[in-house]
Amino acid sequence: xxxxxxxxxxxPKSTWRFFAAQPFVYWxxxxxxxxxxxRPQELIAPLHNVPVGQIVLGAALLAFLGxxxxxxxxxxxxxxxxxxxxxxVVSSFAxxxxxxxxxxxxxxxxxxxxxxxxxxxxxxxxxxxxxxLLWMLFHYYMSQGGARQLALRGFTFSQWxxxxxxxxxxxxxxxxxxxxxxxxxSWHYYLAARPYLTKWRKVLVLGMPVTAVLCxxxxxxxxxxxxxxxxxxxxxxxxxxxxxxxxxxAVLATIxxxxxxxxxxxxxQTAGDDYTSQQRKVYWKNGLAMARDxxxxxxxxxxxxxxxxAFYKNFSVKSKSLxxxxxxxxxxxxxxxxxxxxxxxxxxxxxxxxxxxxxxxxRKVGRAGPGxxxxxxxxxxxxxxxxxxxxxxxxxFVTVLYYPFFWINLAFTVALNAIARRxxxxxxxxxxxxxxGPVPRP
Numbered sequence: 001x002x003x004x005x006x007x008x009x010x011x012p013k014s015t016w017r018f019f020a021a022q023p024f025v026y027w028x029x030x031x032x033x034x035x036x037x038x039r040p041q042e043l044i045a046p047l048h049n050v051p052v053g054q055i056v057l058g059a060a061l062l063a064f065l066g067x068x069x070x071x072x073x074x075x076x077x078x079x080x081x082x083x084x085x086x087x088x089v090v091s092s093f094a095x096x097x098x099x100x101x102x103x104x105x106x107x108x109x110x111x112x113x114x115x116x117x118x119x120x121x122x123x124x125x126x127x128x129x130x131x132x133l134l135w136m137l138f139h140y141y142m143s144q145g146g147a148r149q150l151a152l153r154g155f156t157f158s159q160w161x162x163x164x165x166x167x168x169x170x171x172x173x174x175x176x177x178x179x180x181x182x183x184x185x186s187w188h189y190y191l192a193a194r195p196y197l198t199k200w201r202k203v204l205v206l207g208m209p210v211t212a213v214l215c216x217x218x219x220x221x222x223x224x225x226x227x228x229x230x231x232x233x234x235x236x237x238x239x240x241x242x243x244x245x246x247x248x249x250a251v252l253a254t255i256x257x258x259x260x261x262x263x264x265x266x267x268x269q270t271a272g273d274d275y276t277s278q279q280r281k282v283y284w285k286n287g288l289a290m291a292r293d294x295x296x297x298x299x300x301x302x303x304x305x306x307x308x309x310a311f312y313k314n315f316s317v318k319s320k321s322l323x324x325x326x327x328x329x330x331x332x333x334x335x336x337x338x339x340x341x342x343x344x345x346x347x348x349x350x351x352x353x354x355x356x357x358x359x360x361x362x363r364k365v366g367r368a369g370p371g372x373x374x375x376x377x378x379x380x381x382x383x384x385x386x387x388x389x390x391x392x393x394x395x396x397f398v399t400v401l402y403y404p405f406f407w408i409n410l411a412f413t414v415a416l417n418a419i420a421r422r423x424x425x426x427x428x429x430x431x432x433x434x435x436x437g438p439v440p441r442p
Contacts, residue, residue, distance in 0.1 A: 004376060007129040009196030010204070018126060025067065028060035029121050030134055032114070036404060037138035042166035057110065060117055071116040076354045077414040078119070080347060085112055087344045088301045095300020096307045104302030111407040118411035125419050129376065132412065136189060136208055139182040142169060143211035146179070150218035161220030173398040176224025177391055177405055179212040184231055184386030186212070192379035217260055223397035225260075227390035229253070234389050238382075280330045280397070286312045287334035291341060298341035304329060328399035332392075335401045348401075352392065355410060358417045359385045365420040371427055377420045384413050 002021075006014035019030075034040070035056055041047040073079060088108055092101035122131045142164035149162040161172035169175045186208035190197075197205065216224045232249045239245035290299050290307065299307040308326045329335045337345040359381040366377030391405045400406075 002126060004125050004129055005196045007126055007133070008193035008376065009198075010133075010193075010201045015130070018130060022127070023063070023067070025060055025063040025117075025121055026127065028056055028063055029117055030131065031056050032060060033131070033134050033138060036168070037135070037165060038141060039165040039167045054110075057113065057117075060121075061113060064117060064121065069120065071120055074119050074414050074418045075358060077351070077358055077410055078116075080351045080354055081112065081115060081410070084344065084347045084351065085109075087297070087340050087347055091297040091340050091344065092301045094297045095303050096310070097300065097303055100303055100306050101301040107402055108301070111402070111404070115407055115411045115414075118408070119415040119418060122415045123419065123422075125376065125423060128380075128412075128416060128419055132185065132189065132380065135408075135412075136182065136186050139178060139186075140208050140211070141165075142175070143179060143182060143208065143215050146175065146215035146218055147211040150214055162215055162218040164215075168403050171398075172219040173221040173223055173394070174400055174403065176216050176219040176221040177227065177394040177398070177400060179215040179219070180224060180227040180231065180390035180394060181387035181405065181409070182212040183209045183216075183228065184390060185380075185383040188379040188383030188386070192376045213256060217256065221394075221397075223394045226397075227394035228256070230393040231386050231390050234386060279327075283327065283329045284331055284334050287329045287331070287338040290338040294341055296341045296343055298337065298339045298344060301339055304335060304339055330397055330399055332395035332399065332401040335399050351406075351410065352388070355388050355413050356385060358413050362413075362417045362420045365417075365424050368424055369427075374420070374423070377416065377423075380412075380416055384409055384416065388413075 002014050002018040007018060019027075032053065035053045041050060041052040085108070088105075092098060092105070095101040118131075122128050146162040146164060162175065163170050163172055164175040164178060169178050186205065190202070190205045190209075193205065194202065213228065216228050232253060236245050236249055286308065287304075289312075293299075305326055305328070313326055329338060333345065333348075336348050340348075363378045363381040366374040366381065387409050388406070391400075391409065395401070395405075
């Protein structure tokens with residue numbers, strides 16, 4: 001039996017032995033992560049038109065169902081996800097363009113399937129460690145590439161910043177969100193794994209948040225920098241040693257600010273008044289008008305562009321006409337309330353609160369006895385909270401509601417909590433303690 005600390009310590013032989021012993025459905029879910037975050041189908045010409053992600057996801061689903069198992073509901077997060085799905089379905093039938101809404105179902109229901117596969121398949125502490133490690137390594141692949149892009153341009157400002165893998169991360173703002181989430185998760189992974197890492201493996205893991213911060217600077221995304229700042233504030237608020245944490249945060253913030261090119265700093269000075277800001281204000285204003293006109297279910301799932309084109313396409317910003325150039329709302333909350341009404345926004349707000357609550361419960365279980373606190377559960381509870389907080393702050397300026405950020409993070413949150421509860425039951429079972437110490441977790 002491979003123990004959690006061996007995986008946390010990045011021991012190659014133990015890690016490979018663990019992975020080799022897993023069932024096909026777990027391999028397929030790991031392959032899905034690789035395809036979603038590295039996007040080999042975009043990099044290899046013969047695979048350009050092959051739906052590799054759908055094929056792998058379908059294989060994982062068939063393997064799971066073929067094992068005789070069925071999806072189980074784990075906690076509040078799963079029920080709220082189904083409630084959000086119900087709002088999407090009802091909103092689609094009440095949409096301005098029902099055909100457009102139904103045409104977007106494949107995207108949404110893929111997240112539902114992925115969510116339930118993760119919480120059903122990633123169901124032990126070791127599987128969670130390995131899966132999170134893969135998630136971080138695939139982000140690390142992008143962060144190293146982004147840092148290299150920044151270095152090759154001499155750490156200077158560019159209007160179009162560094163980007164990640166094709167697909168979800170091939171826009172500087174969206175790439176910046178991924179890097180903020182990597183900072184949160186990888187730092188807390190390091191805190192959990194630190195006792196088991198060799199010196200050079202510590203350097204490897206610490207390279208993740210360091211290169212992620214460089215990518216945030218290089219992204220030229222003001223939202224990403226604000227998301228990183230929100231992580232710092234969140235860390236300060238929950239810190240036990242606030243003076244020391246405040247000093248460390250201030251030093252780190254100063255270093256980051258000095259690394260920011262002058263052109264990027266100038267963008268902050270014009271924030272709210274420049275063309276981009278004014279453009280987004282118009283979209284937000286009109287998005288709220290959509291919600292007022294359709295308060296219960298919005299204009300329909302996936303209907304922003306078609307509805308906006310029909311009723312709001314003629315407007316200008318700073319004497320520049322935007323007729324015929326309808327863009328997305330650049331705000332996840334405006335996108336939600338405009339397309340799904342206040343019903344969708346309410347359920348989405350409950351999902352945010354549920355994430356914070358479930359992670360709090362995971363940390364509470366991780367500290368419960370018998371035995372010493374489980375640092376992995378505790379630190380990952382903090383890491384997933386930080387990832388979501390940075391996503392919400394960044395998401396105030398980009399349209400990423402149906403991107404993998406929130407929904408994969410939610411799946412990790414619910415799966416981690418289910419693992420924590422099963423671990424607590426096992427530790428408290430008769431005979432779980434031997435010689436005054438806990439039995440190694442399965």
